Amino acid sequence: MEKMIQHPNTTYRNLLADLHEADVQYALLRDDMRTDKPIRDLDILVSRKQMAAFDSFAASHGFYLIKDGYLNPCKRVYLKMEEGTPLILDVHTEVIFRGLVFLDSKKALANRQRVGGFYRLAPEEFLISLLFHNVLAKKRIQQKHASLLFDLMMYAKNQQVLHAHLKPFGLQKIFEELTGQFEQMYKQPALVREIAKRTQKKLIRRKFANRWRVWQIAAREKKVKFFGKKRGIIVTFLGPDGAGKSTTIDAIRDRLKDIGVSNKMAYLGPWGGSILNLQTIISLLHLKPYRDDYKAFDKGRIAKKPGPLKGMQNVRFQTRSVLYYALLLFEMATRWLVLVLPLLRQGRLVLSDRYFYDILTGYKNKPIDYHVKLRQRLCSFYPKPDVGIVLDASPEVIYARKPQLTEKQLQQSRRVYAEIAREYGFYVLDTSSTVEDTLADFEERILPEILVRLDGRKKNIVAQIPEQPLRNLEPARL
Structure with missing residues (x-):
């Protein structure tokens, strides 16, 4: 028939x-x-x-x-x-x-x-x-x-x-x-x-x-710059260096535009894109939340991890770290108010390359196991994205893209991003294969929630997420 x-x-x-x-x-x-x-x-x-x-x-x-x-x-x-x-x-x-x-x-x-x-x-x-x-x-x-x-x-x-x-x-x-x-x-x-x-x-x-x-x-175009309710949503992309963020985000942006969903990009990573130029103050005051004695350990030159700092050395380090994170929070809050919130009031879909939550992984590419509760506390003050996506790939693929990462750094970074996905209910999107495969996975699992949330925001209702199993909180081949 x-x-x-x-x-x-x-x-x-x-x-x-x-x-x-x-x-x-x-x-x-x-x-x-x-x-x-x-x-x-x-x-x-x-x-x-x-x-x-x-x-x-x-x-x-x-x-x-x-x-x-x-x-x-x-x-x-x-x-x-x-x-x-x-x-x-x-x-x-x-x-x-x-x-x-x-x-x-x-x-x-x-x-x-x-x-x-x-x-x-x-x-x-x-x-x-x-x-x-x-x-x-x-x-x-x-x-x-x-x-x-x-x-x-x-x-x-x-x-x-x-x-x-x-x-x-x-x-x-x-x-x-x-x-x-x-x-x-x-x-x-x-x-x-x-x-x-x-x-x-x-x-x-x-x-x-x-x-x-x-x-x-x-009048409304001027109003949304300063006040008004959120009418749009923000979708954020996180992941270790080498996970293919730029390529994947560009492909998703193009696809969204192709299907009629206009969007705007915002960089919300904590280690670049400053709009307040606070790097000058940070450099002058030597504000860095990373212990220099960890460098040799992180790079594998010494086997034993350095012990805790003591006395005035510890006081100076903790003071510098607190000041650094205070300035960083001020910078990130300003970025949210200036770059993101006006777009959300317009009803836009905002895609963010990285997010404040990246501080949970350490300092830049360097994993750190101190100031954990402080960083978690700071993240609790920052607005949670409507949809979060952690990009991940197999260690072999990531290393081929970013060979400057050590095996230890790569393992630590992927582990922490997997924890972020579980803690905040983010999707994990595998980028090990082709961009086309990643895009197809995005359309099948994540796009439906984005559309529901866009619709829900406009009607000022609680978004009813489709009942299909959309969230995959387990990292790809950790």
């Missing part, structure tokens, strides 16, 4: 069918559901009053809310991963660009037409929506829309209907200019860019609601 071939847009079709059955008003803004080509991003207009119902249906079909429109009013973005393929819903409650409404959504939904079993905008509204989307959002006439817009030009003759939509926004003359010189506009993007500026000014002057939303966006 031959396997039935599923339509590439079945998930979208099923969602739209449920919306129709529940009488949730929607209209497709740009896509044609009759196509046999896979649709990656589905732009859809939904009645503002029915967004709660839409949100419920989207969740029931496996879509996560990844952008809630806080900095882009009247627009939400949902994501579902289906066998490694991203399905994205760009949901609008207004026909809008960056706070500027250019078509009455209530009229557009009232005039929508059912074509091939799915609701679309009426031809005149479709022409206005698609044309000004290209002008405002793209600043050019996109090649993929050029032929469709050309076909829609026949409706430009329906002056009475078009003017009823364009007049409230003051766009009649601009629309006539665009349609009257369409071929020239397509060939000369500079003309479209100039018209885009005029269109934005016209929309701001004509509609108070547009002025309000533009001001609201600007």
Whole structure:
């Protein structure tokens, strides 16, 4: 029996069918559901009053809310991963660009037409929506829309209907200019860019609601720099030198962007990336929490570990160490407040290369077995990441990447990172094989939790992590 071939847009079709059955008003803004080509991003207009119902249906079909429109009013973005393929819903409650409404959504939904079993905008509204989307959002006439817009030009003759939509926004003359010189506009993007500026000014002057939303966006962008609740999440990557952090993080960043999850990087390692330039003070005062007499032992030149310091030598060392860690905590707190927290308030996904918890492994590449409780205490004051990932690989692979590490240093480093994973509930991601294998493991075990947490933060609810066994707290081949 031959396997039935599923339509590439079945998930979208099923969602739209449920919306129709529940009488949730929607209209497709740009896509044609009759196509046999896979649709990656589905732009859809939904009645503002029915967004709660839409949100419920989207969740029931496996879509996560990844952008809630806080900095882009009247627009939400949902994501579902289906066998490694991203399905994205760009949901609008207004026909809008960056706070500027250019078509009455209530009229557009009232005039929508059912074509091939799915609701679309009426031809005149479709022409206005698609044309000004290209002008405002793209600043050019996109090649993929050029032929469709050309076909829609026949409706430009329906002056009475078009003017009823364009007049409230003051766009009649601009629309006539665009349609009257369409071929020239397509060939000369500079003309479209100039018209885009005029269109934005016209929309701001004509509609108070547009002025309000533009001001609201600007105010919120400033606000999140200084206060507000966390709307995003932070995912941190730790691991011994040679575990492939840079390569793995770059691959994960690219993959997240590819599936529609924008992200920002922040370096939160304790031994570099200072924004307060405290290294000068640390050098002048010789503040270093590492005993010089441990060097020979760590490098294997002597077999016996040095004993505890005594007298004033111990007092001086402990004083220098406490001062060092106090300055380090101040630096790391500043980095969190300046580099990370504003992004979290924006609703961003922040990826951190290393974390303050790296101090638990020692000092730079040097393992230390003193100040353990002090370092643990300091880490308890620092914000815990939403998702933590310890990167690990077989000793042979790590040594091949970082041959300057001694066997003792490597064993100690991997052991402590394994303890960090167990203590804080972090994932362990094996990087011994190819980047592709590591990325596949990330998508299978860790990405679902990231999406749930992004969604949960937006709704201010406790994230419900999928019940599959996502966490692997045992280190890879320790």
